[in-house]
Amino acid sequence: MLKTAILAALCVFICFGGNWLWGQTMIERPLVVGLVTGLVFGDVREGVMMGAALGAVDIGGALSAEPVTATVLATTFSIILNVNTKAALALAVPIGVFAAFISMFLKNIVMNVFAPLVDKVAATNNQKGLVRLHFGMWFLNYFLFSLVTFFSVLAGAKPVQQLVNEIPKNLMAGLSATGGLLPAVGFAILMRMLWSKQLSPYYFLGFILAAYMKLPSVAVAAVGIIIVVIQWMRDKQLMALENNQKELAAGEVKNHIDNQNNESEQEEEDFFS
Amino acid sequence: MLKTAILAALCVFICFGGNWLWGQTMIERPLVVGLVTGLVFGDVREGVMMGAALGAVDIGGALSAEPVTATVLATTFSIILNVNTKAALALAVPIGVFAAFISMFLKNIVMNVFAPLVDKVAATNNQKGLVRLHFGMWFLNYFLFSLVTFFSVLAGAKPVQQLVNEIPKNLMAGLSATGGLLPAVGFAILMRMLWSKQLSPYYFLGFILAAYMKLPSVAVAAVGIIIVVIQWMRDKQLMALENNQKELAAGEVKNHIDNQNNESEQEEEDFFS
Amino acid sequence: MLKTAILAALCVFICFGGNWLWGQTMIERPLVVGLVTGLVFGDVREGVMMGAALGAVDIGGALSAEPVTATVLATTFSIILNVNTKAALALAVPIGVFAAFISMFLKNIVMNVFAPLVDKVAATNNQKGLVRLHFGMWFLNYFLFSLVTFFSVLAGAKPVQQLVNEIPKNLMAGLSATGGLLPAVGFAILMRMLWSKQLSPYYFLGFILAAYMKLPSVAVAAVGIIIVVIQWMRDKQLMALENNQKELAAGEVKNHIDNQNNESEQEEEDFFS
Amino acid sequence: MKFTKNVSPDDRKMLNSIFWRSFTVFASRAGATKAHAPGFMYSILPAIDRYYKNDPKGQTEALERETTWYNITQNVGTFVMGLVASMEKKNSQDPDFDANSIVALKTSLMGPLSGIGDSIFWGVLRVIAAGIGISLASQGSVLGPILFLVIYNVPSILTRYYLTYIGFTLGDTFIEDMYESGSMKLLNKAASTLGLMMIGSMTATMVTFKSTLAIPIAGGKPIEIQTYLDQLWQGLVPLAVTLGCYWLLSKKVNVNWILLGVLALAIVLGLVGIV
Amino acid sequence: MKFTKNVSPDDRKMLNSIFWRSFTVFASRAGATKAHAPGFMYSILPAIDRYYKNDPKGQTEALERETTWYNITQNVGTFVMGLVASMEKKNSQDPDFDANSIVALKTSLMGPLSGIGDSIFWGVLRVIAAGIGISLASQGSVLGPILFLVIYNVPSILTRYYLTYIGFTLGDTFIEDMYESGSMKLLNKAASTLGLMMIGSMTATMVTFKSTLAIPIAGGKPIEIQTYLDQLWQGLVPLAVTLGCYWLLSKKVNVNWILLGVLALAIVLGLVGIV
């Protein structure tokens, strides 16, 4: 069983890791995963059909299971244990649900430990370090993730399910909640860079438009652009006034007076119509 | 049957055309159409009751059939063919649905061919031409429309229904879609007259208020007026500043200085409170 | 029965009046009212349990009956008439609905007669009068209200219900409507104090945000604050410009010129970023 | 009525003429792009002829201004006619008047006035009249249709009449005030702002497009394209088509070609099964 | 608490007095137009007497300012009382202070503070307390009502107390800052803007009107008038009545006549079957 477990984990690593390493080319969709697993275990037809079955269920992301793990496990069980499609799915999908949680947990929480390193390579302009970090994180994440499949095959489906059921519900809920709250830190960092007392109202405006008026982000952006354009024209008008004033104050009145008058008249034409 | 067909078409022409020629006085409502058709075919009571029957169905525009055609046909069938109300309605209403489409098609699409003529009479200040065009379009539109009723009576209800069913669905869908898209051209013409780079954001604001915030047009207008009033006061304030500046630049400082100060103080009072 | 009626009315007066006299401490909740009535009539256990029964129904204000009256009556009936809980509730709750209306009517409409007196004590700085008025209104209101309970117990539940049913529906509807419309006068008085032509658009903006965009008042306030902050900064910018202009006009140019330039540059920095 | 009293006999003659002509405003319909423009032009002719008496160029320009899309519940549309008359008057007297504001104001009034007008006349009044009429008619009485017509038309025609005068009088005072305070430039900006907002909102509600295309999924429910279009941007196609037309117009493309293009586009979309 | 420490003994005495009086704020209710104004006046008296000690005119003016409609969840209303006290202090010291901002600020705080206050106290806290209380009481235990009262009142009264101080302290600092930066004019504009927006939103939600009139249609379902009113303008009647009252007030019509008028209007509408 060890060889089977390693091969299955490899399939997950290739399809899932490969998809995100290289352009999200969709080699993580059940259709493709089924094909790959079929090739590895020597039954392409079975693999492709299992992929089609899971793919039809998952269209539009309807499945709450992580589809790569689910497909690999279902295909493996079906080819190796020789059970039929239905039974293989019934064994694989619950583990896929657990895998979805693990994936979220790895990406959002475990990988947080590398966040300081990102700042460090940037602060030291350590470009080689950046490359190593980037791909190192990739490897670690998907390697760890493949272990779910590895142990599932090794231990057999049933015991794994039991184990999963024993994790306290409260703990799981808390871990899930971290994923919802952690982006706050990222946004706070962005705010540090953009915030100014003058502009802070716009942060809350964006919040209200999304939270209360239920506008999707394209519409918030459109409203934002409208505001920004109107603001811009007003600012330009005021800048012109200020500059005129400075010139007046500087006593350059005599020379520029005619030009200025014409100019500001023109501007007025622009702004008030 | 020819005489009957001509009389029925005449009823449609009088009621439908007459309604729109003269003040939408509602002589196109089933109630009135029934009376007129009853008078023409010599059975006022039957006409009035048929009108009441159809009128009760159509209140609030619940009917997708064009009511004039439906009422005239139903009344005609009932008086001439001597069938009962139910049967007459069953024959007439489907043709009325077709007539509704023809009416939309004539008004929105066929009549488009006259749009250039409208521009032409305007460009040449040809007022007689305008009058002729106005009433000519009226006659043509409602004359053509009456033909639906004419042929329906002449050919009998059944064959007409069959003919209608044979029009390809895709073509009908396409023709319907033109009605939805053509107003775009009308709005584009209006935009040509009002558009300016400065004010363009407000076009999109109006769009978003209607499309995303689902405001009805009275509410969009109210928001618009609010914006316009606020903008106006700001603009006035800035104009006052600009004018002061110009006077300063022109060296008229000495004479007006006191008045200005008082004035601008007063304005300030106004604007900042 | 007179003694019982007086005692029951006293319970209402103590619980309802007491609650509003002193800090809305919730001694008007069925739970507490039941306890008090139980104490008065010598069966604490029955009172507490009746309170619990009514309290569970009324959680979140689900009951359209006025809870104090309903609880007192139900407890009284149950202890004195010795009927069971269900029956006591069936008798008491309808009278409670009527009492809710009476309470609304007293507070919103009858008490309006004292509104001019409030203005009068203020206009004459009659502080003692204010105190007397404040507590006098309290006493009158809750005394009158207790009479509902008094007469209900005295007359017995049935006849009271009949009486209530005989009030014309139209009159009741009209009286109810007054409660909905009278706050208009209060708001109009507030508007008199805040209204200015310049700011009137914001009144309508608030209306639209609540009526059309369905924003709750916290969100309207948030939008208001956002607007006010943005407006404030613009106003400050314009005030600076105006002040500079006045100084220029006053010929103070020479002395302050350098400082001003620096200052306005700084301001610009502030406002345009 | 106060509004009808302060009007000079000549203006009164003109307004009455506009009132009568307004009955025919919806007689013709010049397609989806101009709607009832000819009817509006016909109705407003008395004003044009009066204020640009010996000025054919003025008449031409005024007529050309009015060739744009027009559609307002006709019983309240006379308000706009009166208003436009008062603005044309000002325009004929003052070379500085910005004639564009006439179109801007007219345009910004269409949506709200029709919303109100249709509610009152088609919603409430007609339904009341029909309710009474049908009750009588269903017993075969001729009184049914007759009462229906009377109940509906008396208030309608009175409204139509007085609004002609109110539009004219209000417009006159308002525009005079603007002039005296020297705010014509601001008036034009305000009218254009409002006009553009209303065209924007009409683009969203009156230019319509709905794709019926659905991609069938083997073993699943079909994917409806319209859902994704709405997710991208509500009313994407109407907005794109309107802006496209505007862009073509600003490139001096003949409007007839644009019309034909939109027609062809819609039919092709139909034939290939997208709508 | 930091907020209670930096207050002078005299202010502390005054604030404590306001705190205690605030318990009676809702004792009286002067009808729908003033609501709890007398309670507010009674509560704020210690501040008025303190800051306008030998100035009966100042006292009168201050009292008159506070006769307007007042209604805030009482446990958080003390925040406003503290704030008003700090503004009256400033007003008594500085002749340039714009006393209107006191009303403006008070008004703009009512809606949001009650929204928050009612949610927390009536929504959450009371429900928690009742849940626990009912569980015990349904077994006949006197502990039920007692625990209910304790759980509810301890946090409520603490909130009431500290907010009195917080309102006063915050207000003091804030207003001092405004003064130093010379922005009092802007503060008044801001408070009035916000106040008007909140009155507008309260007009929409708290002035209510619903016609139950329905026109029966022979052979169809009845037409409900309210539907068409909403189509015309949401909250048309409340807005019209409010603006009407405002207009009458600005024409110096006595407020009692207006009240009577609204009363009569509502009853007549009821009698003729419109509401």
Next chain:
Amino acid sequence: MKFTKNVSPDDRKMLNSIFWRSFTVFASRAGATKAHAPGFMYSILPAIDRYYKNDPKGQTEALERETTWYNITQNVGTFVMGLVASMEKKNSQDPDFDANSIVALKTSLMGPLSGIGDSIFWGVLRVIAAGIGISLASQGSVLGPILFLVIYNVPSILTRYYLTYIGFTLGDTFIEDMYESGSMKLLNKAASTLGLMMIGSMTATMVTFKSTLAIPIAGGKPIEIQTYLDQLWQGLVPLAVTLGCYWLLSKKVNVNWILLGVLALAIVLGLVGIV
């Protein structure tokens, strides 16, 4: 394509390099706070190295700018990469350039571009490809997965390629224009305004919190706390946590402590049964 033609050979080399690197943009994920920042940094390196050739300080600063949260549908994210490249170019040439606008612009583009990108690529294109692929595969044909990959990837990769160039070219022109009209200050204000609005909207939609706490009522239905939280303020907890983090950051608290704090908070909330 016009957009790829007007680019100098050196820029072309750089853009191609960015294009290829962009395939790995989502390879790593540095937790919920930085998301795909390292991938973005790796992809943009060619531009940084080119424009700050002998300027390690410039390189460092540029890299540090890019360490913030990054997440855009990757097929359209190259547009932003091109744009950032053009802005880094300007920044390297002009000491007055406000480098903050780079972050501002990038941030403001994330939400809308992902909204559009996800709809088109994950919504429409992938679903079409899967529909066709599954039909074939369910009969056991290897053509199923292959066609699926081809149909999906050809348009995706073309989009990715051209958007790299379009972002660069558009950005270049736009920024040049701003410079000439002397509006850089305004550009920065505009970008920051937009950026803050988008972060505000992302706070509302992407920071999530839902309490499952419910108070059971003896003899009634349970009271759900989340309902009252929403009544207080929609998204109260996400907003409070975000502002809290911001406040801590501005107090120079180390970001790692903040991260830990949020983690601990969430887990504790879970353990005590609030979420």
